[in-house]
Amino acid sequence: MKKIIYLLIFLVVSSCAVEDDFIESQEVTDTIEEVSSKTMKPVTLIKAWDHNMNLDSGETFFLKKFTVKVANLGYEKKVSIYHKKQSGDWGEIPLSYSFNIDDQSEIWTTRLQTIGTEYVKEFVVKYEVNGKTYWDNNNGENYWVFTRPQGYRFGDNLKVSVDQEFSKIYYHSNQKRSFNILVDVKGNIGDNKEVGVVYTTDNWASYQFLSLEPRSDYGPVPGYYVISPNYFGIERWHNSVLIDKEVDAVEYAVVYKVDGVDYWDNNYGRNYRISKEF
Incomplete structure (x- = not known):
């Protein structure tokens, strides 16, 4: 037995x-404006979900879920979903540390419930550590998700x-x-x-x-x-x-x-x- x-x-x-291991850092971006021209760094989108439904009150309920893997490049770090709002402005949804995969990488997540807040459509993943900023922007194409009823979008390596x-x-x-x-x-x-x-x-x-x-x-x-x-x-x-x-x-x-x-x-x-x- x-x-x-x-x-x-x-x-x-x-x-x-x-999913496969992250791709090693190739280049660092320093400004938000460069999001659309940079490729993936030591931060990888695992999966994303943005769902909404209409409540009996007439309001709209939104549920946002994101899972991200980052290389452990330093103790002090910030991971967020940087997304384009319906107004055309960009905003950030902070992620929280979940657990270590090993000594080299970590999982960060968020599960955000809101009422009457606009949905996430186009987005990238932002990782700040050691005074530098890394992006996963889907190889320059940026990510996007649907609200209901589509469910999860996977990152490239997730099966x-x-x-x-x-x-x-x-x-x-x-x-x-x-x-x-x-x-x-x-x-x-x-x-x-x-x-x-x-x-x-x-x-x-x-x-x-x-x-x-x-x-x-x-x-x-x-x-x-x-x-x-x-x-x-x-x-x-x-x-x-x-x-x-x-x-x-x-x-x-x-x-x-x-x-x-x-x-x-x-x-x-x-x-x-x-x-x-x-």
Whole structure:
């Protein structure tokens, strides 16, 4: 049994990472005006989401989510989404440090909810450290996203990503809980596809494999549906499985098999871990 556990851990932690390593710094920009003419530096967009829906009050609810990877070039740093407003002016959305991937790179994120604030459309990623400014501006093209109902846009290197917002353990009955998993994949890279989750409820003393199914849309709440595949070729895959009520937590990683190649989202070697809500 120990050999099985070690093999599983090796597969989950050592398989293909969520995305390739960042491209080393080639050039530094110093002014905002140079955004459109510079190429990617030691900062990389992982994924972006800008969603809105109309509330019963007549106001508009906006949800903005961004994940960015930066090279750890210094202790004091600032990472932000620099975006063009509807007025034509540019503004910044600050990101917060989430965790270290290793000694060389970090993940920074934000999840911003607002009422009645304009959406993000065109944007770049801005990274300030050691008195210098680096940009990821999509190789001079800048990034852009849709508001509802498009869902995530992936950076160039991302192939599969767990949507942690809707991957949860839910109450099902007095005897069972439901482990719900939602995954986004870049669907336009091949035709022969399989998406699945390797999970354990007993700290890898045993494990299971759950196949996921593609969804044409996903709407956890009214007005919050997402088209799949979306304009950027991102597909949503989903499934759920019943687990014993005594289970307090599930640890898991996701694999995306396409045209003979395996892509893993194992949370950068940390695996994902979720606990039951009650």
